[in-house]
Amino acid sequence: MSLKLHNDAGETLSGPKLVWQLIAGYRSMYLWAALALFISTSFQFIIPLIGSATIDYVLTEPEAGKTANSSPLLRYVMDLIGGEELVSTRLWIPLIAMVIFAALGGLFNYYQKLAAAKASDGICKRMKDQLYDHIQRLTNRYLDHDTQTGDLVQRCTSDVETTRIFLAAHVVEIGRSVILVLTVLPIMLSMHVGLTIASLGLLPIIILYSYLYIKKVKHLFTEVDEAEGRLTSLVQENITGIRVVRAFGRHDYEIEKFEKPNSEYRDTSLKLINTMSWFWSISDIVSLTQIGIALIASAYLAIQGSVSVGTIFAFLALINMVLWPVRMIGRILTDFGKTSVALKRINEILTQPFETETDDISCKPDTAAQGSIELDQVSFSHSSDSKTVEDISLSVSPGETLAILGPSGSGKTTLMHLLLRFYDCDSGTIKLDGNDIKTLDRSYLRAQFGVVLQEPFLYSRSIRSNIQFGVSQANQIEIEEAARMACIHDTIQTFTDGYETEIGEKGITLSGGQRQRVAISRALLRNPPILLLDDALSAVDNETESSIIQALQSRRGKSTTIVIAHRLSTLAHADKIVVLEGGRITQFGTHKTLTEEDGLYQRLWNIQTKLEETLAAETQR
Ligand SMILES: Nc1ncnc2c1ncn2[C@@H]1O[C@H](COP(=O)(O)OP(=O)(O)OP(=O)(O)O)[C@@H](O)[C@H]1O
Numbered sequence: 001m002s003l004k005l006h007n008d009a010g011e012t013l014s015g016p017k018l019v020w021q022l023i024a025g026y027r028s029m030y031l032w033a034a035l036a037l038f039i040s041t042s043f044q045f046i047i048p049l050i051g052s053a054t055i056d057y058v059l060t061e062p063e064a065g066k067t068a069n070s071s072p073l074l075r076y077v078m079d080l081i082g083g084e085e086l087v088s089t090r091l092w093i094p095l096i097a098m099v100i101f102a103a104l105g106g107l108f109n110y111y112q113k114l115a116a117a118k119a120s121d122g123i124c125k126r127m128k129d130q131l132y133d134h135i136q137r138l139t140n141r142y143l144d145h146d147t148q149t150g151d152l153v154q155r156c157t158s159d160v161e162t163t164r165i166f167l168a169a170h171v172v173e174i175g176r177s178v179i180l181v182l183t184v185l186p187i188m189l190s191m192h193v194g195l196t197i198a199s200l201g202l203l204p205i206i207i208l209y210s211y212l213y214i215k216k217v218k219h220l221f222t223e224v225d226e227a228e229g230r231l232t233s234l235v236q237e238n239i240t241g242i243r244v245v246r247a248f249g250r251h252d253y254e255i256e257k258f259e260k261p262n263s264e265y266r267d268t269s270l271k272l273i274n275t276m277s278w279f280w281s282i283s284d285i286v287s288l289t290q291i292g293i294a295l296i297a298s299a300y301l302a303i304q305g306s307v308s309v310g311t312i313f314a315f316l317a318l319i320n321m322v323l324w325p326v327r328m329i330g331r332i333l334t335d336f337g338k339t340s341v342a343l344k345r346i347n348e349i350l351t352q353p354f355e356t357e358t359d360d361i362s363c364k365p366d367t368a369a370q371g372s373i374e375l376d377q378v379s380f381s382h383s384s385d386s387k388t389v390e391d392i393s394l395s396v397s398p399g400e401t402l403a404i405l406g407p408s409g410s411g412k413t414t415l416m417h418l419l420l421r422f423y424d425c426d427s428g429t430i431k432l433d434g435n436d437i438k439t440l441d442r443s444y445l446r447a448q449f450g451v452v453l454q455e456p457f458l459y460s461r462s463i464r465s466n467i468q469f470g471v472s473q474a475n476q477i478e479i480e481e482a483a484r485m486a487c488i489h490d491t492i493q494t495f496t497d498g499y500e501t502e503i504g505e506k507g508i509t510l511s512g513g514q515r516q517r518v519a520i521s522r523a524l525l526r527n528p529p530i531l532l533l534d535d536a537l538s539a540v541d542n543e544t545e546s547s548i549i550q551a552l553q554s555r556r557g558k559s560t561t562i563v564i565a566h567r568l569s570t571l572a573h574a575d576k577i578v579v580l581e582g583g584r585i586t587q588f589g590t591h592k593t594l595t596e597e598d599g600l601y602q603r604l605w606n607i608q609t610k611l612e613e614t615l616a617a618e619t620q621r
Pocket residue numbers: 144382383388406407408409410411412413414415454
């Protein structure tokens with residue numbers, strides 16, 4: 001059952017509606033917990049009443065007026081445990097009765113807590129699953145511009161935990177408070193109306209005060225949560241970039257940079273603690289005043305002889321039973337304030353549109369693509385300032401190799417992202433096998449590509465599971481074949497654990513070139529109709545580069561290949577070469593035609609061949 005925490009207008013629900021929606025699917029479990037709570041609370045009531053009845057009918061001298069002023073309820077309780085004649089000779093009866101009721105109360109309390117914990121853990125697991133699932137499907141625009149990784153992590157962990165604590169400890173506690181107030185009140189009223197008013201008169205004030213106070217300070221919970229989110233993001237970024245910090249000797253700068261959000265977090269936390277301390281102190285003063293008033297009123301009525309000692313004993317025990325949960329209402333409201341802020345932040349993610357939200361799929365072929373690609377007047381901008389790629393038209397036939405060259409920032413990677421529909425082009429069309437990719441199912445579309453991104457990301461898992469990432473059922477022979485083509489098989493064999501070698505945080509660190517080659521193996525293992533290599537050989541040496549190119553050429557005709565590179569040696573073999581400058585195609589041809597044509601390609605060719613000649617001459621000397 002999926003979680004829906006907002007109304008039709010997309011606003012996060014609030015108050016009881018939010019809690020009701022949150023516990024959807026687990027309401028019956030909470031009902032059982034509430035029932036257990038009710039039974040456990042009832043047993044708790046009986047204990048002081050047994051004590052009071054024993055005081056009034058057995059322990060107090062039966063002077064005129066005293067037992068006569070005892071309440072009918074205590075009379076009933078005394079009869080229930082056997083009557084004063086029996087109890088006066090067997091004082092252990094009330095004692096055993098109290099122990100039995102306490103034990104039964106404890107047992108039901110245990111069940112109540114277990115049911116609430118199961119429900120809260122279940123709700124939060126569902127919430128985390130849903131968040132994780134949703135994050136996988138968010139649009140690239142949202143991930144690029146509207147959020148930070150650390151903040152996302154905080155929402156999925158700390159905010160969910162805040163919710164869990166509230167659900168485990170407080171949802172049933174609200175029930176307890178309501179049950180207590182609703183049951184204790186008639187019991188007290190049945191015993192003595194005046195003393196009840198004196199004992200509970202401040203209760204509405206405490207409840208109203210708690211409600212208004214928490215409402216007023218709720219914004220502080222948001223501030224603390226946001227400050228924590230900023231801090232988490234900074235820590236996450238810093239740990240990821242720790243080598244850069246060290247290489248540039250920027251520890252002091254980074255420590256100083258950390259100081260500000262860290263201080264902000266401390267200051268907002270302190271502000272919240274200070275505000276809440278005031279809240280608790282004032283609520284304590286009112287509660288203690290309430291007990292004081294009850295004590296004075298009891299003493300006055302006892303001196304007058306209008307209430308029995310047992311009634312006073314019962315009242316004092318019952319006031320404590322009610323005041324504690326009423327004071328808990330303050331804590332519940334506080335935690336509910338925190339939880340509703342956390343849920344709002346969680347809901348912000350859950351209400352983000354999926355990247356597939358506006359898809360209008362009219363075409364989902366059953367077979368793999370042939371691999372023909374056609375771009376017709378494609379334009380796209382990352383921001384409203386300028387176009388990232390403009391008016392791009394080109395075509396690649398199945399099995400052909402297209403190379404893209406261009407200065408940094410000219411839009412090469414963006415073009416690749418458009419092919420994969422990480423973004424949709426603003427105008428123009430991209431077709432795969434004659435079908436507009438906007439009409440194709442995204443997972444079908446992406447399954448047609450083997451991609452090596454510019455910064456290949458590898459998981460902290462074994463080399464095998466990294467290569468196997470896109471084809472989990474691939475066997476050892478297929479994995480090794482892909483690794484051989486990417487010229488990484490021999491290197492893997494030198495590792496003690498071979499393909500089982502753990503990489504990343506859990507194991508060895510691969511060099512940049514090795515990472516690229518593992519990523520190429522991963523892409524090749526899919527045997528994709530289209531292979532996209534974005535600067536995928538930039539970190540490998542010339543010799544390995546030429547071996548990989550040879551291996552790729554041996555696959556010629558099997559896949560359409562699109563290669564982005566800065567080194568002309570990587571591009572020269574391509575069937576077609578496109579030169580991209582400032583987001584536009586400025587040259588188009590083959591290596592031969594472009595070396596003869598005035599332009600960027602020729603200039604780079606001249607520089608690179610001259611460099612190679614100089615190097616060769618230097619080596620001969
Ligand atoms: N997610 C993004 N949000 C905003 N702008 C972006 C984003 N990605 C890229 N850009 C901008 O788009 C332009 C083209 O970037 P792109 O990565 O496509 O260039 P490139 O030709 O692949 O560069 P390089 O050769 O350095 O990899 C750059 O000006 C870059 O700043």
